[in-house]
Amino acid sequence: METAARSRAWRAILFVCGLILLGSAAELRAGTLLSPGAGVLVRKSAEPFxxxxxxxxxxxxxxxxxxxxxxxxxxxxxxxxxxxxxxxxxxxxxxxxxxxxxxxxxxxxxxxxxxxxxxxxxxxxxxxxxxxxxxxxxxxxxxxxxxxxxxxxxxxxxxxxxxxxxxxxxxxxxxxxxxxxxxxxxxxxxxxxxxxxxxxxxxxxxxxxxxxxxxxxxxxxxxxxxxxVDEPVRLSGLGSQRLSLVAANAR
CATH class of the missing domain: 3.10.620.30 (C8orf32 fold)
Structure with missing residues (x-):
C-alpha cells in the first residue's frame, strides 16, 4: 500500500514538473500536442495560424x-x-x-x-x-x-x-x-x-x-x-511515452 502511494506521489511530482516545462494545463488543453519524431515535442496552438x-x-x-x-x-x-x-x-x-x-x-x-x-x-x-x-x-x-x-x-x-x-x-x-x-x-x-x-x-x-x-x-x-510568438515551442529530450502521459493528464 505504501509503495503504491509513493508511486502515485512520484507520478504527481513528475506531472507537475512537466507542466512547469511545457506550460499550464489550460495552455495544454488549448493546444494540440504533436510528436513529429523521437525526442521532439511540437505544440500547435488552437489560435488562428x-x-x-x-x-x-x-x-x-x-x-x-x-x-x-x-x-x-x-x-x-x-x-x-x-x-x-x-x-x-x-x-x-x-x-x-x-x-x-x-x-x-x-x-x-x-x-x-x-x-x-x-x-x-x-x-x-x-x-x-x-x-x-x-x-x-x-x-x-x-x-x-x-x-x-x-x-x-x-x-x-x-x-x-x-x-x-x-x-x-x-x-x-x-x-x-x-x-x-x-x-x-x-x-x-x-x-x-x-x-x-x-x-x-x-x-x-x-x-x-x-x-x-x-x-x-x-x-x-x-x-x-x-x-x-515567432514559431511553435520545441522541447528536446521528451519521448512519445512522456508526451502521451502529459497529454492524458492535461485533459
Whole structure:
C-alpha cells in the first residue's frame, strides 16, 4: 500500500514538473500536442495560424482594443434592443447592420460566415484613417458607410455574434501583409475546428493555413490582446511515452 502511494506521489511530482516545462494545463488543453519524431515535442496552438500567443498588458494596440470594447459593448446593447423592436429603432445604421444579420441567420455553418463576409465587404466603402488609425465601433462604421480593415473586422465580429456564432469561436487577427509590407486586420471564425479568414480584401474565405503572405502578429479575443510568438515551442529530450502521459493528464 505504501509503495503504491509513493508511486502515485512520484507520478504527481513528475506531472507537475512537466507542466512547469511545457506550460499550464489550460495552455495544454488549448493546444494540440504533436510528436513529429523521437525526442521532439511540437505544440500547435488552437489560435488562428496554429502559432501560440501570449497575453500582453500594455502597448498601443492593447489600449485601442480596450477603449473600443466599451463602445462595442454599448453598440451590442443597442443592436439587441433594435433587433427586438425594429419599428421603434431610432438608428438607421443599426437597421442596416441587422439586415445583414438576418441574411446570416437564414444560413448555417460556412454559408453563414460567407454571407456575413460578403455582405459587410459590400456594405462598407474602403477608407484609410491615415496617421490617426481610429478603431470605430460597428454602428459608427455603418453610420459613416466607410472604414479601413479593422473596422470591417469589428463589424463582422458584431454581426456574427448577433447571428448566433459563439464568442469563443471569433477573433480579430492583426497580421503583416508581407507582399504589401503593411499591417492588416481580419476577422477569424472557427468552424468544425478550422479557422476561416473573413478578409475585406477578398469575398472568398480561406482557412488560415491557406492565407498566403500573412504573418500573424496579434490576436484579439474578447477582453484579451495576445502577441504571437515567432514559431511553435520545441522541447528536446521528451519521448512519445512522456508526451502521451502529459497529454492524458492535461485533459
Amino acid at each position: 496554429g502559432v501560440f500567443a501570449f497575453a500582453i498588458s500594455s502597448g498601443s494596440l492593447q489600449q485601442k482594443w480596450f477603449a473600443l470594447k466599451d463602445r462595442l459593448d454599448d453598440d451590442m446593447v443597442q443592436l439587441a434592443l433594435c433587433d427586438g423592436d425594429r419599428d421603434h429603432c431610432a438608428s438607421p445604421a443599426a437597421l442596416r447592420l441587422l439586415a445583414i444579420v438576418d441574411q446570416a441567420r437564414a444560413r448555417d455553418g460556412r454559408a453563414r460566415l460567407g454571407e456575413t463576409n460578403r455582405a459587410i465587404n459590400l456594405a462598407i466603402r474602403a477608407s484609410n484613417d491615415g496617421t490617426e488609425d481610429v478603431w470605430s465601433s460597428p454602428l459608427a462604421t455603418f453610420q459613416r458607410g466607410a472604414g479601413d480593415c479593422e473596422d470591417y473586422a469589428i463589424a463582422k465580429l458584431a454581426a456574427l455574434r448577433l447571428a448566433g456564432v459563439a464568442a469563443e469561436d471569433l477573433r480579430i487577427v492583426v497580421v503583416r501583409d508581407t507582399r504589401a509590407g503593411e499591417a492588416h486586420a481580419i476577422a477569424a471564425a472557427r468552424l468544425d475546428g478550422h479557422w476561416l479568414m473573413l478578409d475585406n480584401r477578398r469575398m472568398a474565405m480561406v482557412e488560415d493555413d491557406d492565407a498566403r503572405g500573412y504573418q500573424p502578429l496579434f490576436v484579439l479575443y474578447q477582453s484579451a490582446v495576445m502577441k504571437y
